[in-house]
Amino acid sequence: MRSQQSMKNIRIFTIYGVLAFFSIMYLIPLFWMISTSLKPNEQVMSIPMKWFPNPPQWKNYVDAVKSFPFLRYAGNTLFLTAMNVIGNMFTASLVAYSFSKLRWRGRDTLFYITIATMFIPGQVLIIPIYILFTHLGWVNTYLPLIVPAFCGGGAFNIFLLRQFFVSIPDELLESARIDGASELKIFFKVILPLSRPALFTVALFTIVFTWNDFFGPLIYLHDPSKWTLAIGLRSFQQQYSTDWNLLMAASTLTALPLIVLYFVAQEKMMRGFTLRTGIK
Amino acid sequence: MSMKKALALMLVFVMLLSTFSLARATKIKFWHMYISGPSKDIMQEIIADFNEAHKGVIEVEDLGISFWDYWDKLRVAMASRQEPDVFLNDLGNVGMRASTGILLDLRPYLEAADLSPEEIFFNGPLSMCSYEGGIYALPLETDVRLLFYNKDLFREAGLDPEKPPTTWEELWEYADRITKVDADGNYDIVGFNPLYGQSYFWMYAWGNGVSFIDENGNLVVNSPEVVKSLEEWCDMINRLGLEKLLAFGSNFGWGAADAFIAGKVGMGIQVGNMVSNIKAYAPDLDYGIAHIPWPKQKATWSNGFSLEISSRSKHKLAAVEFALYLMSDEVQLKLAGKLSSLIGNKRAAYNPELMEDPEWKMQIEALEYTKFRPFVLEAPLWYMNLQTAVEEAMYGKKTPQQALDDAQKLIEADIQKYKMTH
Numbered sequence: 189m190r191s192q193q194s195m196k197n198i199r200i201f202t203i204y205g206v207l208a209f210f211s212i213m214y215l216i217p218l219f220w221m222i223s224t225s226l227k228p229n230e231q232v233m234s235i236p237m238k239w240f241p242n243p244p245q246w247k248n249y250v251d252a253v254k255s256f257p258f259l260r261y262a263g264n265t266l267f268l269t270a271m272n273v274i275g276n277m278f279t280a281s282l283v284a285y286s287f288s289k290l291r292w293r294g295r296d297t298l299f300y301i302t303i304a305t306m307f308i309p310g311q312v313l314i315i316p317i318y319i320l321f322t323h324l325g326w327v328n329t330y331l332p333l334i335v336p337a338f339c340g341g342g343a344f345n346i347f348l349l350r351q352f353f354v355s356i357p358d359e360l361l362e363s364a365r366i367d368g369a370s371e372l373k374i375f376f377k378v379i380l381p382l383s384r385p386a387l388f389t390v391a392l393f394t395i396v397f398t399w400n401d402f403f404g405p406l407i408y409l410h411d412p413s414k415w416t417l418a419i420g421l422r423s424f425q426q427q428y429s430t431d432w433n434l435l436m437a438a439s440t441l442t443a444l445p446l447i448v449l450y451f452v453a454q455e456k457m458m459r460g461f462t463l464r465t466g467i468k
Numbered sequence: 469m470s471m472k473k474a475l476a477l478m479l480v481f482v483m484l485l486s487t488f489s490l491a492r493a494t495k496i497k498f499w500h501m502y503i504s505g506p507s508k509d510i511m512q513e514i515i516a517d518f519n520e521a522h523k524g525v526i527e528v529e530d531l532g533i534s535f536w537d538y539w540d541k542l543r544v545a546m547a548s549r550q551e552p553d554v555f556l557n558d559l560g561n562v563g564m565r566a567s568t569g570i571l572l573d574l575r576p577y578l579e580a581a582d583l584s585p586e587e588i589f590f591n592g593p594l595s596m597c598s599y600e601g602g603i604y605a606l607p608l609e610t611d612v613r614l615l616f617y618n619k620d621l622f623r624e625a626g627l628d629p630e631k632p633p634t635t636w637e638e639l640w641e642y643a644d645r646i647t648k649v650d651a652d653g654n655y656d657i658v659g660f661n662p663l664y665g666q667s668y669f670w671m672y673a674w675g676n677g678v679s680f681i682d683e684n685g686n687l688v689v690n691s692p693e694v695v696k697s698l699e700e701w702c703d704m705i706n707r708l709g710l711e712k713l714l715a716f717g718s719n720f721g722w723g724a725a726d727a728f729i730a731g732k733v734g735m736g737i738q739v740g741n742m743v744s745n746i747k748a749y750a751p752d753l754d755y756g757i758a759h760i761p762w763p764k765q766k767a768t769w770s771n772g773f774s775l776e777i778s779s780r781s782k783h784k785l786a787a788v789e790f791a792l793y794l795m796s797d798e799v800q801l802k803l804a805g806k807l808s809s810l811i812g813n814k815r816a817a818y819n820p821e822l823m824e825d826p827e828w829k830m831q832i833e834a835l836e837y838t839k840f841r842p843f844v845l846e847a848p849l850w851y852m853n854l855q856t857a858v859e860e861a862m863y864g865k866k867t868p869q870q871a872l873d874d875a876q877k878l879i880e881a882d883i884q885k886y887k888m889t890h
Contacts, residue, residue, distance in 0.1 A: 229723070229724075230723075230749065232724075233723050233724055233725035255504070314544060315544060315547045315548055318545075318547075318548045322548055322549075322550055402537075406537055406541055407540065407541055407544045407545070410497075410531055412531065412532075419537075422536065423503055423504055423534060424504070425534055425535070426501075426503070426505070426535055427501070427535040429722075429723070429745070
């Protein structure tokens with residue numbers, strides 16, 4: 189009995205030890221970012237390494253926010269993120285519904301073609317898409333960064349939602365149909381409420397991607413007042429020098445919303461990953 | 469009316485117009501990398517001055533992008549035929565763009581404005597802007613590499629701090645006296661570190677009188693002279709011990725952690741801009757700048773940023789007007805010392821006040837003999853093959869001869885490929 193208990197203890201101890209080790213490993217960059225953000229510039233690269241800034245320079249945060257229009261860029265980033273979340277959640281779920289619950293000719297073929305688009309490397313599309321947006325007169329507007337989200341929301345999101353919708357029993361839909369519900373009504377009243385965890389995952393992926401997206405805003409936006417945080421962060425890096433402390437201060441502020449979001453949404457996100465329907 | 473006269477008249481017309489604010493201003497776009505520090509402030513002032521002087525006629529809309537992202541943005545824009553009217557680019561490969569017709573030939577405009585490029589600009593940078601008789605860019609910014617040496621370490625070793633070495637024999641003699649090894653046999657101070665900073669094999673080869681272009685105009689990286697230089701280069705590294713040098717180098721980084729700034733390198737080759745880093749991170753460091761030792765001839769390597777105008781620009785005259793303004797003596801004088809490197813306008817660079825600064829003077833002297841990596845249209849990135857060969861030989865993976873032979877084969881294959889596709 190006792191030895192069994194102690195075996196169990198050792199096992200738990202080992203598991204927790206390994207987990208703690210890896211979490212610390214993953215936390216070091218985050219810690220280093222925050223630590224650097226509070227150092228004076230000459231301590232940033234000093235040897236031996238300084239783990240804790242002494243004394244902490246809170247002024248770095250003020251300087252970082254002042255060195256580019258931080259609030260404006262944060263607002264722009266928030267706007268783009270919100271639009272992409274709305275676009276992706278709405279259109280990807282509509283497409284996924286059609287791919288999973290409606291029967292029409294060529295449905296599966298089209299689904300596979302959609303999935304296949306994920307295999308095209310993004311780099312080869314940059315210039316053709318840029319030319320397309322140029323002809324539409326959309327360069328230097330937010331449209332190239334928003335409209336695509338309203339056109340299906342990307343193959344991955346469609347795939348994710350479709351797999352989730354497939355696991356929702358058809359009987360539920362049948363009974364709704366018998367009660368006289370239209371397809372759209374079924375979609376809004378039955379499918380979407382049941383798919384919250386999956387939708388949540390799509391939203392989270394979209395938030396993280398759009399919030400950190402650098403290349404899109406870089407090539408499409410020529411007007412600095414339209415720029416996003418990811419581009420603003422670059423203003424600390426020049427050819428031969430970088431203000432690491434300010435860069436890290438601004439990066440900390442930029443990453444903060446995502447970190448907070450993660451803690452708030454942790455549980456729901458995990459449920460989304462496991463792709464359970466929530467129907468008992 | 470000749471082309472030259474017509475252009476001259478048009479330029480005069482544009483200038484005249486600028487005295488009246490009549491029509492709506494012609495807007496031109498200018499992309500650059502001056503986004504922070506003194507270079508940003510001065511560039512904003514210069515653009516504002518231009519816009520003020522051309523009110524109602526030309527308005528420059530500028531956009532500054534970080535050096536690290538600039539190339540992506542410009543490349544996508546160019547490929548989509550959406551490049552700005554005036555933009556900065558890499559001075560090292562102007563010919564690549566000139567050959568495609570994307571750049572405006574500025575020679576007629578310079579002639580029309582009665583400007584002689586040979587008189588205004590330094591030879592080296594100007595040669596990089598020229599392609600098949602035309603001038604497709606203006607040398608806005610350039611740089612040189614020089615020998616930086618620590619005077620305190622010179623004194624400690626009993627050397628005269630005012631007499632930097634002029635030959636490699638001298639350099640190694642000094643270096644050996646400066647070098648300090650700790651109890652474990654590792655370097656504490658390295659007298660001369662050939663792997664530090666901006667030290668490149670091609671500079672050493674040029675100093676040996678080697679040319680990478682043979683008498684027929686072909687690129688040759690495996691001539692007996694190059695092989696001999698690479699053997700010497702490897703001997704230099706080996707006498708210090710590659711592994712020990714790498715271990716030493718890994719202790720250092722950038723800024724305050726730079727090995728020279730930290731006082732751990734007696735002599736090292738750096739770009740002129742190092743001066744401002746020393747000012748920022750080690751204002752008390754007693755150091756000197758000298759020409760890189762020359763076995764046969766003085767040599768250093770330059771590169772920089774060119775100012776280019778799109779041949780597709782709808783406002784060529786206005787764009788030229790602005791570009792010439794940026795290259796004018798007055799504006800270049802304002803830019804001197806504010807950019808991360810040197811200016812391309814020779815007349816401004818030789819300004820007596822600037823020349824009073826010995827560090828500036830030394831850099832300008834070097835600009836007169838500096839070399840650029842030869843531009844080869846069929847293999848513009850040939851020097852990367854050379855660099856790989858240098859590393860292979862240094863790490864002992866191949867003999868210098870074998871490494872350079874292989875590099876030559878790769879370069880020739882690139883040239884063949886180009887010829888087959890063009």
